[in-house]
Amino acid sequence: MPDMPDKDRISLSYTAVSCADKEAVLLKSVFALYGLRGNINWQYQNSMGADFVIIGTEMSSSSVDLLLRTRIGAKQAVLWISDASLVSDKTRHVFRCKPPLHPSHFANELKQVELFFRGGARHDPSRSPSLPPSSSASLSPQIAALREEFPDNFYVRLMSWPSPELLSDDRFLWRLSAMLSARSMTVAELAERSSKPEDVCREFLRRLSDAGCLKKIPQEDHREPLPSSALRETKTTAEGGLSGLFRKIRVSLGLSS
Amino acid sequence: MIEHKILFTGTVGAGKTTAIQAVSEIPTVCTDVISSDLTIGKKMTTVALDYGEVSLGQSERLRLYGTPGQARFSFMWDVLAKGALGLIILVDHTHPDPLKDLNLYLQHFARLIKETACVVAISKMDKSRPPPLQEFIGLLHKNHMANPVIAADVRDKEQVLWILDLLLAQMEVRV
Numbered sequence A: 001m002p003d004m005p006d007k008d009r010i011s012l013s014y015t016a017v018s019c020a021d022k023e024a025v026l027l028k029s030v031f032a033l034y035g036l037r038g039n040i041n042w043q044y045q046n047s048m049g050a051d052f053v054i055i056g057t058e059m060s061s062s063s064v065d066l067l068l069r070t071r072i073g074a075k076q077a078v079l080w081i082s083d084a085s086l087v088s089d090k091t092r093h094v095f096r097c098k099p100p101l102h103p104s105h106f107a108n109e110l111k112q113v114e115l116f117f118r119g120g121a122r123h124d125p126s127r128s129p130s131l132p133p134s135s136s137a138s139l140s141p142q143i144a145a146l147r148e149e150f151p152d153n154f155y156v157r158l159m160s161w162p163s164p165e166l167l168s169d170d171r172f173l174w175r176l177s178a179m180l181s182a183r184s185m186t187v188a189e190l191a192e193r194s195s196k197p198e199d200v201c202r203e204f205l206r207r208l209s210d211a212g213c214l215k216k217i218p219q220e221d222h223r224e225p226l227p228s229s230a231l232r233e234t235k236t237t238a239e240g241g242l243s244g245l246f247r248k249i250r251v252s253l254g255l256s257s
Numbered sequence B: 001m002i003e004h005k006i007l008f009t010g011t012v013g014a015g016k017t018t019a020i021q022a023v024s025e026i027p028t029v030c031t032d033v034i035s036s037d038l039t040i041g042k043k044m045t046t047v048a049l050d051y052g053e054v055s056l057g058q059s060e061r062l063r064l065y066g067t068p069g070q071a072r073f074s075f076m077w078d079v080l081a082k083g084a085l086g087l088i089i090l091v092d093h094t095h096p097d098p099l100k101d102l103n104l105y106l107q108h109f110a111r112l113i114k115e116t117a118c119v120v121a122i123s124k125m126d127k128s129r130p131p132p133l134q135e136f137i138g139l140l141h142k143n144h145m146a147n148p149v150i151a152a153d154v155r156d157k158e159q160v161l162w163i164l165d166l167l168l169a170q171m172e173v174r175v
């Protein structure tokens, strides 16, 4: 395997605390794999000051809360292996995996963590992300490859609903899939509709594509679907027509938009 | 008053009444008599029909209908489907052949599903017994559908809201 050019490889440290034996072994092996093919050189560091802190299942929620508030800085990323919900913290970058830890789930989160450190995609929708423009020469090879695989002018469409393992419990991925099940869209449109950076959408499309759930449609083959008569005939007093109606339904049900 | 509707369908016991109850602002009405606008042709038939409501401001209302489950009432399904914004299919995983149940609804509501939005929710799912979720997904795929398939306990309001969220996500990209 050819080595990645040095300027593209960054070195980052990680640490793991309160992990069960099984979790520790799994983490180690995934990092070992990533060390070979990723563009981040992960080094273990026995300190809470590491760039990436993994918290295992053996820490209580309240301790995690305290830890986040007192020991973790805004530039660090945290991954917490737990089902529990976080009480207080919105200012730290906390990624999540459900126990029991599964290698593919962890690998998926690790990719997101890498995007986060690549200076781009953020995990949390409340922080507005900024990615380099498409033409940037300093792109990571991974992102460049993704942009090539899913060009701006290609349409994508879901051919089959993804497995629960692929979606994990990330609601954003569920919503994105639901949109793509209804109609073909370009990456740009998907990003706009989901309020996520294009490269985060591409990263997910890549996983859908690997799982055989996705169809790519070149622009010249794309046909706009006919507007459905059912929806076309729907009348509403809502401002903004049907979009306004759906917003109204969301508000009435107490759903976020 | 402008009225919109979302349909819940599924076999008897799949959780239609429970799901509608979870989000309705009024106590669910279970009608046993067909009202005049639902009468088709000659015969007056009595059927069980669930009904719930969500108000959308002063001038609009969302009606939630639970279709009578049995296939012999399928004439009702067409009446209810007309103008619906979307469909939720509830599948009782403990039924003898839940894939066959689902297939019946996919076939019957194919047009509504393709033109609007649909979520398939598998209720009473016990992962240790077949068929696994993937087979339900496969059945949709065979019907050229890729709509959300989700295991859900509709006794939990949050889960019903999540189903509706996924339904709305589909509607929203169609306009």
Ligand SMILES: Nc1nc2c(ncn2[C@@H]2O[C@H](COP(=O)(O)OP(=O)(O)O)[C@@H](O)[C@H]2O)c(=O)[nH]1
Pocket (backbone or CB within 6 Å): B010, B011, B012, B013, B014, B015, B016, B017, B018, B019, B066, B122, B123, B124, B125, B152, B153, B154, B155
């Ligand atoms: N365990 C379990 N029970 C459910 C679920 N959904 C509904 N039920 C129960 O199943 C029974 C039938 O539900 P109901 O809503 O009346 O079904 P309907 O005939 O489709 O209207 C009720 O006792 C519900 O409490 C579920 O997801 N899991």
Ligand SMILES: [Mg+2]
Pocket (backbone or CB within 6 Å): B013, B016, B017, B018, B050, B066
């Ligand atoms: Mg009922």
